[in-house]
Amino acid sequence: MKILVSALEVSSNIHLKALRPHLPEVEWLGVYEPLNARDKPILSPKNFSVMGFKEVFGRLFFFYKALKTMAHLAEQADLVLLMDSSSFNIPLAKRIKKAQPNKPILYYILPQVWAWKAYRAPIIEKHCDKLAAILPFELSYYQEKAQFVGHPLLDEIKYQKTEVGGESVVFMPGSRKQEIERILPIFVQVAQKIRGKKVLVVPASFQGQDLNALYGAHLKLFEVSFDAHKSLYEASFAFICSGTATLEAALIGTPFILAYKARPLDFFIAKNLVHLTCIGLANIFYNALHNESPGRGQTMLHPEIIQDDLNAPKLLEIYDTLDRGKFLQESQKIRAYLQHGSAQVVAEWIKHGLKP
Structure with missing residues (x-):
């Protein structure tokens, strides 16, 4: 199986790293941090590491080109996995569904529609096939495609304190x-x-x-x-x-x-x-x-x-x-x-x- 993944954030790649051992046979395409010699992402998440409205505006041509490249690469994939980064991944989902209506798209680490831009929820639901919610209260913003799956940090964190203190x-x-x-x-x-x-x-x-x-x-x-x-x-x-x-x-x-x-x-x-x-x-x-x-x-x-x-x-x-x-x-x-x-x-x- 080939999966096109769009993981642009540091945190998204940490969550992807926890997911990958459960999918050992998958060939990964797209934007992500490589974990082994087989991994050949087309771009690094570091290319997307900008913050602030001014910096984003200055990189608009790069983002447009990356969207176009990712949508084309989706033709090779059996499934598309989007992780966070709504400003990039929602337009990407739209492009892919327009060109390939039957391409399955999973959104894991959903955009924070509960914080602002709640109108994005029906847009996400329209262009994605399944939504993996990591917050229980996210479900109220979607009609039928969202399901609470737990939180990735509980896969990743191996430590828990039982008493106050530290060194x-x-x-x-x-x-x-x-x-x-x-x-x-x-x-x-x-x-x-x-x-x-x-x-x-x-x-x-x-x-x-x-x-x-x-x-x-x-x-x-x-x-x-x-x-x-x-x-x-x-x-x-x-x-x-x-x-x-x-x-x-x-x-x-x-x-x-x-x-x-x-x-x-x-x-x-x-x-x-x-x-x-x-x-x-x-x-x-x-x-x-x-x-x-x-x-x-x-x-x-x-x-x-x-x-x-x-x-x-x-x-x-x-x-x-x-x-x-x-x-x-x-x-x-x-x-x-x-x-x-x-x-x-x-x-x-x-x-x-x-x-x-």
């Missing part, structure tokens, strides 16, 4: 250069005030790169780790840029602060387009657990300090006062809410060609 403090300033440039200097100020072992978690995809060029002279303040899950498990606390890492910390049971800062223009646009009270995935799930609208509730599992509010004194104040025991107890409810991993279910769908 270090973890800092995770993001996986994009722009995030690192804005957030790391604030994390450095925090690290300089905290005693004991400080660990900087660097994305595994950065291995082999010049870390001093990426992180600057203050890199020497930290012990560097490429293993986020192990480092979070061993830590007593974490400071984390928004993203999948916040949910990973919650599932492991490590208390943390979400700390995020975008470019002023991007923040202004996003704030006026997306009316959320929280941006952390664990908080969004925590809203749902308390019968609140996900992302728009008031009940929070962890603090979120963003944009102009983000500064070292505020982070240190929360670090000193946050109730670690309560966090550990409440974080276990998130794990129970997500139930189980998703890789096995999705693999079975694929093996049967998305048929019931």
Whole structure:
């Protein structure tokens, strides 16, 4: 079986890596991180690693060309697997279905229509054959093609705390250069005030790169780790840029602060387009657990300090006062809410060609 996969994000490729052992005979085409010598993606996810409205606008011709190439490559595939990245993958699904109406398309890691652009849900359902929802509350946005399959992080995370404590403090300033440039200097100020072992978690995809060029002279303040899950498990606390890492910390049971800062223009646009009270995935799930609208509730599992509010004194104040025991107890409810991993279910769908 040949599968065309469109996995443009770091997190999507982590989830794809957990899925692939269940599909050992598959030949993978498209955009993804290679895992062995047989893998020959046409483009790297790194080619799509841009953030901010200005950067995206400057790459429009590249995205158009990539869409055209991927739609053509779909002719060779038995099935199409789309993962997150709605701005690229929804247009790709439209192109493929227009040219090949009978080509089965599976969307795994659905776009966050519950946060904004809910009108995309019927568009996704129209152009895809099956939708693998990793959040229970996503189902309410679709008519019949969506099914909750569990959450991929429960396949991937092998650690879970049973008691409060740890030997270090973890800092995770993001996986994009722009995030690192804005957030790391604030994390450095925090690290300089905290005693004991400080660990900087660097994305595994950065291995082999010049870390001093990426992180600057203050890199020497930290012990560097490429293993986020192990480092979070061993830590007593974490400071984390928004993203999948916040949910990973919650599932492991490590208390943390979400700390995020975008470019002023991007923040202004996003704030006026997306009316959320929280941006952390664990908080969004925590809203749902308390019968609140996900992302728009008031009940929070962890603090979120963003944009102009983000500064070292505020982070240190929360670090000193946050109730670690309560966090550990409440974080276990998130794990129970997500139930189980998703890789096995999705693999079975694929093996049967998305048929019931």
